[in-house]
Amino acid sequence: MTESLTAAYNQTKYKLGNHGKRDIRVLKEAFQDIEGQLESDRYGTGKIIEDFQAKMAALLGKEHAVFFPSGTMAQQIALRIWCDEQGFRKVAYHPLSHLEIHEEDGLKELHRIKTVLLADKSRVIGLEDVVNMEEGIACVLLELPQREIGGQLPSFETLWQISEYCRDKAIKLHLDGARLLEILPFYQRSAAEVCALFDSVYISLYKGIGGIAGAILAGDQAFIAKSKVWKRRHGGDLISLYPYIVSADYYYNLRSPKMGQYFEAAKELAALFNSCHGVSTLPLMPVSNMFHVHFHLAKEQAASVLAEVQQATGVGITSYLTEIDEHTCSCEISLGDLYAELPREVVIKAFRVLDEKMKQ
Amino acid sequence: MTESLTAAYNQTKYKLGNHGKRDIRVLKEAFQDIEGQLESDRYGTGKIIEDFQAKMAALLGKEHAVFFPSGTMAQQIALRIWCDEQGFRKVAYHPLSHLEIHEEDGLKELHRIKTVLLADKSRVIGLEDVVNMEEGIACVLLELPQREIGGQLPSFETLWQISEYCRDKAIKLHLDGARLLEILPFYQRSAAEVCALFDSVYISLYKGIGGIAGAILAGDQAFIAKSKVWKRRHGGDLISLYPYIVSADYYYNLRSPKMGQYFEAAKELAALFNSCHGVSTLPLMPVSNMFHVHFHLAKEQAASVLAEVQQATGVGITSYLTEIDEHTCSCEISLGDLYAELPREVVIKAFRVLDEKMKQ
Structure with missing residues (x-):
């Protein structure tokens, strides 16, 4: 079930959290405008x-x-x-x-x-x-x-x-x-x-x-x-540490002005989670770009629900769940660039479907 | 004097040792044919x-x-x-x-x-x-x-x-x-x-x-x-260690077949150094792509000679010298890709000039 949750997440068109895949593009984008002559x-x-x-x-x-x-x-x-x-x-x-x-x-x-x-x-x-x-x-x-x-x-x-x-x-x-x-x-x-x-x-x-x-x-x-x-x-x-330094500088310049945007998105998203049956966030009101989501279901059940929601809506919520006890499991959400790309109506629909599936 | 030795070395058209400058091109070349979708x-x-x-x-x-x-x-x-x-x-x-x-x-x-x-x-x-x-x-x-x-x-x-x-x-x-x-x-x-x-x-x-x-x-x-x-x-x-891994793999593929070439170049170059007045290599006959060069002059004098030779010939020998004692100093030479780009007559001339200046 956990594998299919990961697969379902990976296949979604949109993701709630993060900046995007951790792939080679992260490096390529950071270096594209850097002069080759710049010394290590x-x-x-x-x-x-x-x-x-x-x-x-x-x-x-x-x-x-x-x-x-x-x-x-x-x-x-x-x-x-x-x-x-x-x-x-x-x-x-x-x-x-x-x-x-x-x-x-x-x-x-x-x-x-x-x-x-x-x-x-x-x-x-x-x-x-x-x-x-x-x-x-x-x-x-x-x-x-x-x-x-x-x-x-x-x-x-x-x-x-x-x-x-x-x-x-x-x-x-x-x-x-x-x-x-x-x-x-x-x-x-x-x-x-x-x-x-x-x-x-x-x-x-x-x-x-x-x-x-x-x-x-x-x-x-x-x-x-x-x-x-x-x-x-x-x-x-x-x-040479420059592969990390150049990329850190590039993304610092790009994203440090957006921390307020990520924080606002986290608060909005936490409210949406908290509006669903059997779901709550920790903290209830985020104080940064991150929070944990608690699903009040056994891990296997929650994984099944989340895989279905992700398949049905194309919105990636999480690729994994951590068991807290027999009746509760959780995941972490960190807001980044991707949330801004998510159409409002798609988000609303995803949470309506999540709420319905959690009630079943 | 040491500063002018470094400056003289940096201004030369050719270099005896190494693969080239350690600059951003090293990364750019290694990544140019890597797919952006490749995951970290x-x-x-x-x-x-x-x-x-x-x-x-x-x-x-x-x-x-x-x-x-x-x-x-x-x-x-x-x-x-x-x-x-x-x-x-x-x-x-x-x-x-x-x-x-x-x-x-x-x-x-x-x-x-x-x-x-x-x-x-x-x-x-x-x-x-x-x-x-x-x-x-x-x-x-x-x-x-x-x-x-x-x-x-x-x-x-x-x-x-x-x-x-x-x-x-x-x-x-x-x-x-x-x-x-x-x-x-x-x-x-x-x-x-x-x-x-x-x-x-x-x-x-x-x-x-x-x-x-x-x-x-x-x-x-x-x-x-x-x-x-x-x-x-x-x-x-x-x-993520991929910036180092991708580049290591790229340059391993490129250069591991050339270790014999670097070794032959080291032996040839050591013989040229040993043919000069007041210069010897350690070891006399290299057993890898590297060796040390000993100049039997005070460090300041040797730096002056080497700066002149490099300016006069356009061949970079060394950017630094290490003092061994009052009458001897040394540098390290590691053969790489650059030696193969050096025209034979330029090398010969450089060592003729070095020999002459060391005699003065």
Whole structure:
């Protein structure tokens, strides 16, 4: 059934989420107007990488920024630098942090850093979680938005309070901002205003921005200098990173002005899901371009319903479902360029059909 | 003076070494005939990465191969896996190994692996170095050719003896084959025949092959499965590695048949250098596409001579010099596609001018 759900999704003419297929066209489009004579970066030096790093540092309001092949590498390194500086190897983050569940314990295996889990899996970290945490924490990592619970956010006031508390206690604060640009329309703040609350910041270049891969780590001069040494140790100081840099720059320019549009689309789409029988979104009201959809059916049943809806309407909702319990399953929706291409009447029809099928 | 040497080199019409500039054309050429619909790899899966890995495993005669963003990452991981399997964290390699001098001690800092240096800086590792090494070595790493001493090689018989000895003593043997394809014409062996002497093998995809970046690590099924876990821990399991994979495959197809041509060119060119007053190559007779050139002059003087020769003849010899002592400096030459574009009479004239200027 899951296979036919994937097949049904792949055959649809329209898709609710994302920017489009991750295929070679993503690279070809980014490079089509780039001069062939433009020289490669070379082990972290050269105009192509330095210009982009300076642009990202300015965006994030930090002294310096460095391009990394991945966020996994960038964030482990950030936490390691803060641990070394503080003199103890313990950090605190959410139980569903990317570092805790998607990185094969690199932080622990490579850096011997212990982790303390704040809050619980169902909610974001609040001020009280930070105030009540054990002693000897070198750095707190906050992920904004908290992806694995549908992309939830604390209020900006809570963020500010956590930042003040950490500064007061000399605890470093690191931002996992994989989707930082995506939350700015909700906070109604600039990237630099959010980043000012943090000692170091990571952003991803292939989520809302939709580049090929890559990440930026930003902070003060001394922090970034150390991060470059660790980047080499990790094997991330490649002779040429330009395929990622050129594409990141291209899609940043194209899509950073559209984050408000994606946010509005997410709110509209979540309302449509919530109007259907047996369907709800997490959060109910999105605070970024993403949310999770919960179908209150067993996974096999929901897969069957969604395959039918997608076949009948030509609208791609999801290619997969994750089981939550015997009676509930979910998928993630991230709004991108494709939603704007969807005719309004097609969307309305798709949700009418979904509502009907969910009732059966 | 060094700046004017670089400037003089950059202005020459011809170059002795390399394949050409590392600019965006390298990417554009590799992608020009690739269909836009071809799907990206995705976190190490998908046809684009799996096909190339299978091709490289077959080339190297190993069960499996995995694509890595860098050799730094691939080799640290190989040594870590063997250390874990053997139960002790100590490896042996040459004092000028890439891991010892170019990786900011990643092996020690990230993996807490101790290193024992074999042979001395002036020569390659021989059987007696391995036989006489201390106890408790999990793995010996051999770099073929030994780049930092001009690309020297042990005889194939010595390699075979070291391999037999290590197998007998249950010591793992890893090949740093950054330039493996480049030595096959000298050994008159297939890649698989050389790799059969080793438990694990790394090759680079941007040296003689001339791709954008990237590396292959090959070995048995269990070894490669573990390497993928470590690849994720290091932050090397990118969502998309295809910019490197597509270019590696393209330039592998283009240049792997030309390794014999590069080797012949290296021998011819080394003879020309050795015919000049105050110039010698290391090794005297190259065993791959590379060698070092020693100029028996102070670095400033040699830079001045070489800038003049390059300006006068339009032939690019080198853009830099490394000081060896007060009376000697050196550069590295790696033969690639460009040498074949050089008219014979231009080469001869360049070396006549070099010889004359070195006599003054």
